[in-house]
Amino acid sequence: MTTQVAFVGTGSMNGAIASGLLASGFDPEKVRATVRSAASAEKLVDKLGDGGEKVKIFSAESSATANRDAVSGVDAVLVGVKPYDVLEVVRDFADSLDSQTLVISVAAGVPLDSLQKAAGENQPVIRCMPNTPSRVGKGVLAISSGSTVTEEQKELAESLLSAVGEVVQVEEEQMDAVTAVSGSGPAYAFLLAETMAKAGVELGFDRETATKLAAATVAGAGALLDSDPNPEDLRKAVTSPGGTTEQAIKTYQEGGLEELTLKAMRACAEKSAQMSKEYAE
Numbered sequence: 001m002t003t004q005v006a007f008v009g010t011g012s013m014n015g016a017i018a019s020g021l022l023a024s025g026f027d028p029e030k031v032r033a034t035v036r037s038a039a040s041a042e043k044l045v046d047k048l049g050d051g052g053e054k055v056k057i058f059s060a061e062s063s064a065t066a067n068r069d070a071v072s073g074v075d076a077v078l079v080g081v082k083p084y085d086v087l088e089v090v091r092d093f094a095d096s097l098d099s100q101t102l103v104i105s106v107a108a109g110v111p112l113d114s115l116q117k118a119a120g121e122n123q124p125v126i127r128c129m130p131n132t133p134s135r136v137g138k139g140v141l142a143i144s145s146g147s148t149v150t151e152e153q154k155e156l157a158e159s160l161l162s163a164v165g166e167v168v169q170v171e172e173e174q175m176d177a178v179t180a181v182s183g184s185g186p187a188y189a190f191l192l193a194e195t196m197a198k199a200g201v202e203l204g205f206d207r208e209t210a211t212k213l214a215a216a217t218v219a220g221a222g223a224l225l226d227s228d229p230n231p232e233d234l235r236k237a238v239t240s241p242g243g244t245t246e247q248a249i250k251t252y253q254e255g256g257l258e259e260l261t262l263k264a265m266r267a268c269a270e271k272s273a274q275m276s277k278e279y280a281e
C-alpha cells in the first residue's frame with residue numbers, strides 16, 4: 001500500500017490505531033505522527049511498537065508548524081486530540097491539506113458539520129468513533145462520512161481502519177449511542193476486572209494475585225466472545241443449575257446490574273450529545 005497517513009495528536013486512541021496499523025504490516029515510513037510535547041515524542045517511539053522508530057514524529061512544542069508539516073502531502077489525516085482542541089487544530093492545518101486529503105476525526109462529540117467548516121467546505125471529512133482494542137487489531141470503528149467524501153475515499157478509510165478492527169458505517173445521529181456502547185465500552189470491561197480484583201483481595205488474595213486472576217479471567221472471557229459472539233450462551237455454559245455461579249449472577253441481577261448499565265450508558269450518550277451542542281459551529 002502506498003497510502004501515506006498522518007496521526008495528529010497521537011495519545012491513547014490515535015496511538016492505539018497507529019500501533020495497530022503498524023502491527024498489521026503498514027509501512028512505517030508512510031506514517032507521520034504528532035504530539036504536543038517533546039517528551040511525549042520520545043516516548044511515542046516505544047509506544048508505537050515494531051516500526052515505531054521509522055515513523056516520522058513531530059512535536060507541536062518544538063515546532064509551530066508540526067501539524068502543518070505532518071499533514072502536507074498525505075492521503076489521510078487522523079485527528080486524535082481532545083475534543084475541545086479538535087476544531088482549532090484542524091483550522092490550523094487546513095491550508096496545508098491537499099484538496100483530496102481525507103480528514104478523519106476520532107473525537108467524541110465533535111459534529112461532522114463543524115469538522116467540515118474547520119477543514120474547508122470541499123475537504124473530505126469523516127467522523128469516526130473507534131476504541132482502544134484497535135491496538136491489537138480488535139477494535140470496533142464506527143464511521144459517518146461528510147457529503148464531499150467520494151466512494152474511493154470511503155474505501156480508503158475502510159481499508160485503513162479495517163486493518164485495526166471491524167468498521168461499521170453509521171448515521172451521524174447514532175454516534176452518541178456508538179460512543180456509549182463501543183467507544184467507552186472497553187472501560188466498562190476494565191472496571192469489571194478492577195472491581196473483581198478488589199473483591200478478590202477482600203476474599204483473601206494479595207493484590208497481585210487477585211489482579212492476575214481477575215485480568216486473565218476477563219481477557220479469557222473476551223477471547224471466548226471473540227470466537228463466539230453470544231454472551232448469553234457463554235454465560236449459561238458457566239452457570240450450572242443449583243451451582244456456585246448462579247448465586248453470583250442472582251446477586252448481580254437483584255442488585256440492579258441491568259438498570260445500572262442502562263443508566264451508565266445513557267449518561268455516556270447524553271454527555272456525547274451535550275458535547276456536540278458545545279462544539280457545533
Ligand SMILES: NC(=O)C1=CN([C@@H]2O[C@H](COP(=O)(O)OP(=O)(O)OC[C@H]3O[C@@H](n4cnc5c(N)ncnc54)[C@H](O)[C@@H]3O)[C@@H](O)[C@H]2O)C=CC1
Nearest residue numbers: 009010011012013034035036060080081082083106107108
Ligand atoms: N481514549 C479512548 O478510548 C478514546 C478516545 N477517543 C477520542 O480520541 C481523542 C483523543 O483522546 P485520547 O487519545 O484519550 O487523549 P490523549 O490525551 O491520550 O491524546 C491526545 C494527544 O494529543 C496530543 N496533542 C494535544 N494538543 C496537540 C496539538 N496541538 N498538536 C499535536 N498534538 C497535540 C497530546 O500530546 C496527546 O498525545 C479524543 O477526542 C477522544 O474523544 C475516541 C474513542 C476512544
Ligand SMILES: O=C(O)[C@@H]1CCC=N1
Nearest residue numbers: 107108179183184185
Ligand atoms: O472518555 C472519552 O471521552 C473518550 C471517548 C470514548 C472513549 N473515551
